[in-house]
Amino acid sequence: MPSQKQISWASLGEEYLGRARGVFLVAGTGSFSASGAKAKFQVACGETPVVRFSDFTENPQLSEITAGVEKFCASGCDLIVAIGGGSSIDIAKSVHILAGHDASDHASLLRGEKDLTPPAADRHFIAVPTTFGTGSESTQFAAVYIGDAKYSLSHEAGLPEAYVLDPALALSAPPIVRASTAIDALCQAIESYWAKDATEESRVYAAEAIPLLRDNVKAYVTGDDLSVATNMAKAANLSGRAINISKTTAPHALSYGITKRYGVPHGQAVALTLPAFFSLNAERGDADTKARMGEIFELLDVRDGAGAKAWFTALLTATGLKTRVREIADISPEDARALAAQVNLERLGNHPITLTEDDLTTALLT
Structure with missing residues (x-):
């Protein structure tokens, strides 16, 4: 796996922006200015030419990425800088990966029907997150919709x-945005720890992230303490590192259908079903899974699955998030079964226990 380094705004300017022929900046239309990132970027950038791309939505469509690739290829830039939340960084990743491929092949490349070729060796890619949730700056994945x-x-x-x-x-973001992104970081860390594909390295990252999130999420959502935000930035980054190795499991697999059908932010969508799996994993898992669940309960400072669900549900309420799908939409058993049937089977294969469609339906209706 390629190595990464954390840098400062000054280093960004000296090592990258100041040496670039041109900067292809991927940033949203609101948070870029409101967060204070615009002012800091302009100082770091100096006189280096900048081409900005902002024509994308929260759940990036392939057509938007193709437009971004076209603009990037015409720009002559050799540095891509993403500043924003997960969507901005996902767009920049996709542009970086797909530039150099024919636009007619983008859908096939996305579906895995054709092989990707490495980007140009002289092109650089830097990320600056303005929300702390997905840890997208420390993962190689980008979510794309067709x-x-x-x-x-x-x-x-x-x-x-x-x-x-x-x-x-991140302190300029409204509480509901902070809540959804922060809870996503917690869900990622927990899922990463129990995932089948977890490694010793990924569990080290997750085990460091979980207590930080446990102790800081509520204060981060309800206050403006910079030290708390610092802990959240570190925890989200660790969560991203963990999930980059282990990948996600059932709660994330279920979340995408919830988001698309009911317009629920990603972190909130994941959190709606994750509590259902605490006891389910602990009760039906093999000896190794039971041990891992016990370690998760210890990291959360609870006794068992029931205690973990109660704690997690209380955290959602304290941060202004919903605790069940029923609180968001009048979901019927038929709706739940339809959502369960759409789940990505690859992610189910990474879940620590074998799940049935009935298990998923129950998680959506609980």
């Missing part, structure tokens, strides 16, 4: 070679 179908574009080139973690950038 219509309602969600795909994961994965290539080692999607891992930024460097990133800036500036805790102050």
